[in-house]
Amino acid sequence: MSVAIVTGAGRGIGHAITLRLMADGYTVVGCGRSARGADFPAGAHWVQASVADPAGAVKINTAATTLGKVALLVNNAGVQVEKTVTDSTDADWDLVIGANCRGVFNMCRAVLPGMEKTGGVIVNIGSISASAADPSMALYNASKAFVHGLTRSIAVDHGPTVRCNAIAPGWILTDMADDAFALADDPQAAKADALARHPVGRMGAPDDIANMVSWLASDQAAYVSGASFTVDGGMTAASPLNPGLF
C-alpha cells in the first residue's frame, strides 16, 4: 500500500489534498499542530506534530513508514504573518521561517532516505508570492521563495528515484485568504476587486490545488521534476493595473 504524507492536512488546501489522495488510492497520513479534527476523514491517519520541530518530522515519518512505503510527501503546512520587515518580530521570524522553510526541510530530510531506496515524489506548496511580492507579507513571501529553491535542489540532488516539484497557488479561498480579506477596509469590495483580476472569472478552490498535486504525484508527470507550476486562474499573467481602468 502506498502511503502519502500531507502536512497541514487539517484545513483548507491540505484537507482537500487529503481527500483527493484517498480517492487516488493512497493511505494518507495527515499531520498538524492541533489534535485530529472532527471533520478529518475517518479513513486517513492523523499525527499531531509540528513540522517545524525536527523530532516532529521524524515522528510523522515513523508513523507513516509503519503503514507502508512512503511514496508521496506533500509539504502543505504553512503560516503567514501580515507584516513588513520593520514590523516583524523575532517570534514572527521563528514562526514563519520555522513552519514554511524549516518545516519543509525537516520533512524532506526525514523521508528522503526511504524514498531514495524505493522511489517517490515530493510536492511542495509554494506560492506566487515567491516571485512577486504581496505587500506587508515580507517573511511569508521570502519563505515561499525558499520553497521553490529547495524544490529545485532536491530534484537535482535526489533524482532519479525521487521527483520533486512545487505548486505556486494564487488566491485560493481558504480560511487563510479570508483572514487577509478581513483586514480590508471593505472586505466585500476587496473580494469583488480580487475576482476581477482573475482571467478565469473566479478565485481558486482547494480542489484546484489538490488536482495538481494528484497529477504531479501520478505517472502522467513521470518526466516532471524540479519544476514550479502556477495555479492562479491567470492572475499573474496580467499586469497589476486596476481592472477596468481603461
Place this chain on the structure above:
Amino acid sequence: MKLQGKTALVTGGRGGIGRAICARFLAEGARVYAADLSEGGSLDAPGGAAEFIRLDVSNEDEVRAAMTRVSEEAGKLDILVNAAGIEIEKTIEDTTLEEWNRSFAVNVTGTFLTSKYALPLMRKAAQNGITASLINFGSYDGFIADPGLAAYCATKGAVHALTRAMACDHGPEGIRVNAICPGYIDTPMLQSFFTGDGSGGGGKDIGELQQAVRDVHPMRAYGTPDDIANLVNWLASDEARYASGQLWVLDGGLSAQVQQMKL
C-alpha cells in the same frame, strides 16, 4: 563622458524615449545618428542635435542605405539602440491582419533588419577587448499582459527571445546584446494609450487615469524618458562590458508585485 569616441545609432531617435537617449549619448561624447520616419518623429517637434537619418526600420533597402551612410561617415558602429516601435491597442479579435503584420514589421522585423545590417559595423567597433553594445526595446508587457494590447505584447515577447539568441550568437565577437523592458514611461505612446480609441482612455478623465496608474506603482510615479536613457547609457558604456543577454526591466517596481488588490 562615458561614450567619447563611440558612434551610436538610435532608431525611433526622434520619439519620446529615442530623443532622451540621443541627447544623453551626445552629452556623453558620442557621435549620434537619430533614425526615424520624420525629422519631428512621434513628438512632431523640432529635431534634436543628433544627425538625422530618415528610416523606416521595416524597409530593408532603407536600413541597408542607413548603415552604408554610417559606414562611410564613421567607419564603425559601437552602439545600436532599437527603440523604434508601435503599439496597436486592441484584442486579437479586433486586430486586423494588416495591423498585426505592421506591428511585427516595425517591432520585430525592424529590430531584425537594423541588427542584421549593423552587425558588420559593430564587429569593426568590437576590437582589442572593447565591446560593442546592441540594445533592443522589449517591454514589461513581454512578461505580463496589459488588456487590449495583444499584438504589442506578442512582438515584445519576440524581441526578448531574439535578444537572448543574438547575445549567444554574437557574444564571441565582442558584441553585447541586451533588451530594456520599460513599464509606464511618459511618452507620446503612453499618452496615446491613455487617450486612444482602443482600450485606452475612452472618455474617462485623463488626470484621474494617470493618477490611478501612478498609484499602482511602488514608486508612485511612472518613468520618464531620462530614466530609460540612464540605463541605456550604462549598457552602452564600457562599464557594462560583462552585461549581455539580459532583459532589464525598468518599471518603478510595477512588476515586482502581485496584483494589488484594494485591501
